[in-house]
Amino acid sequence: MKEYLVNVTLDNFVITFTPSNNSVAFVNAIEVVSVPDDLIVDDALALNPRSGYSGLLTQALETVIRVNMGGPTVSSGADPLHRTWVPDTSFLILPNLASNFSSIGAVKYVKGGPNENTAPPTVYGTLTQMNSKSDPLSNFNVTWKFDVEPEFQYLVRFHFCDIVSKGLNELYFDVYIDSFLAAKDLDLGAKSNNVLAAPYFMDFVTSPSVDNKILISIGPSDVNNDYPNAILNGLEIMKINNSMSSLSASTAVFPTGNHGSNSQKVGVIVGVSLGILCAVAMVGIFLVLSKRRRQLLAQQGHSKTWVPLSINDGTSHTMGSKYSYGTTASAASNFGYRFPFVVVQEATNGFDESWVIGIGGFGKVYKGELNDGTKVACKRGNPRSHQGLAEFRTEIEMLSQFRHRHLVSLIGYCDERNEMILIYEYMEKGTVKSHLYGSNLPSLSWKERLEICIGAARGLHYLHTGYAKAVIHRDVKSANILLDENLMAKVADFGLSKTGPEIDQTHVSTAVKGSFGYLDPEYFRRQQLTEKSDVYSFGVVLLEVLCARPVIDPSLSREMVNLAEWSMKWQKKGELARIVDPTLAGKIRPDSLRKFGETAEKCLADFGVDRPSMGDVLWNLEYALQLQEAVVQGDPEENSTNMIGELSAQINNFGHEASVSVAQFEASSLDDLSGVSMSKVFSQLVKSEGR
Missing domain, CATH: 1.10.510.10 (Transferase(Phosphotransferase) domain 1)
Incomplete structure (x- = not known):
């Protein structure tokens, strides 16, 4: 079964099946179900960059998973919209860190908040929480892993209902999607008009993933009055159509267009994507019927793979080659510069495979040479790698802050043409x-x-x-x-x-x-x-x-x-x-x-x-x-395993020269330690005349 949600604004809805690769197209059953207008809201939060996201009503969505945390399967008969919710146990990474809780009768739907169409009481009335009651100092995350298709954005909906607290403002916790902090110090009472056990949901839109999984985590907040705890009642993950108006992996690309460019073709698009799924046994299509058609806004930036990074006090510098309008690329220009793709391509001889000097989780590393003769190492991200955007951004942010003799220097990076390339100083010996x-x-x-x-x-x-x-x-x-x-x-x-x-x-x-x-x-x-x-x-x-x-x-x-x-x-x-x-x-x-x-x-x-x-x-x-x-x-430390204390005590008696070395070492802890040698200090330790 495949389930889709689309916003239909016309009187007719067309589903087309098209044979693929000289095969046949068939379907056993189709269900078309009208759902309430407020089931899918137009706005959400984008994770990277952290900003508002609007335009969900103009997208076609495919349900990936619908999970009932801490409870059993919720069959279609127990859901007002005939949805099925599966248990979360098989998705937990470390099940021993989690425990279940159930109190379906405690759920209180309030006016203006989620209703039973959003999720039934059997979802909001059960939850998975931290297994922390035996340890008031517990500090860990409960994490679930879900399989997804790379190169798509996903709508992630969290369902919360605080049925474990005995009063308001007792429970605070953090929520993560992959390595991103989605919600910090979440207080469900404050989100639900100060009504305890009132349902609440949050929608997030991920960046186009280069990975085949999404990790969902909950963990304790620093703001806790009682035992540290974190809860999750339900979860929905939905794939969002890409810039080619498709939900099919065979057409997956990193999105580059506007969210609103595909609204006129949604019906045909869903038909084409269904036609590709030749072996589908049953197709269920949920149609979100909207009474109004929103004017589409250009959403450039939400659909980009990532926002180009600017460092060096917010200024982004372009470095070019003889084929570009930038300045000549040179390591002498210091690090933190954006290189045009053509410069990196030229430096690596068109990413010549014979120039590959290493392969890692992020991708291949190529030896390169800039126009001024400087040798560099270019790490080119593999779009299908398990490492991707988060690591790429972290590498730039970290190395743009540091300069040290014993840390590899970042010369620049390239983020054009959906590429993620890091350019380092070349290390001759590997x-x-x-x-x-x-x-x-x-x-x-x-x-x-x-x-x-x-x-x-x-x-x-x-x-x-x-x-x-x-x-x-x-x-x-x-x-x-x-x-x-x-x-x-x-x-x-x-x-x-x-x-x-x-x-x-x-x-x-x-x-x-x-x-x-x-x-x-x-x-x-x-x-x-x-x-x-x-x-x-x-x-x-x-x-x-x-x-x-x-x-x-x-x-x-x-x-x-x-x-x-x-x-x-x-x-x-x-x-x-x-x-x-x-x-x-x-x-x-x-x-x-x-x-x-x-x-x-x-x-x-x-x-x-x-x-x-x-x-x-x-x-x-x-x-x-x-x-x-x-x-x-005669080694006085023959029987000692003390790491530093005795050494420091002895060094303090060595005289002015040793004191200068120690002071130099301590001062360098905020700068570059590589130029400091302990040889003079330690020579006093190992030579008898220095004792």
């Missing part, structure tokens, strides 16, 4: 991962590996401390640490980055994202993100650097599959030396390996509060490097 395994590159020395880890730690430490709010990378791994021609490490790929918690908060509640094998287990369990999640991932990278093997290798025996678990077993036995990269055998000083192993072990602590900060990790890696290079006469 990824750290490629130097460890899976390629024929020469093996790195232990000193080189330590210096790479130190550089990456400096970059991450700057992210965590060098801005007004901490920035959490969320995808720290060896493939996202790049090396320049001098093997200097730079952290890359900020598409999943997230701004850290407020000063009075301990974490950010968000959907879990990251890479398998590097993911912080505490973040995965509780969906609570902190800087310590990056620390855990970096701990896995340290072991990867030490052992030169994949973090997950299913070809190995069961106990060896997971690098972190396997390595920690040997670390706890004090025999980490047995699993180091064979090319390093006998080349690592025991004290240096011991300090390195202790650092990795601390990073991989089960709970974030037990892990060191990236600043602590940086100091310990610097110390491990000094232990590798210096002749140590």
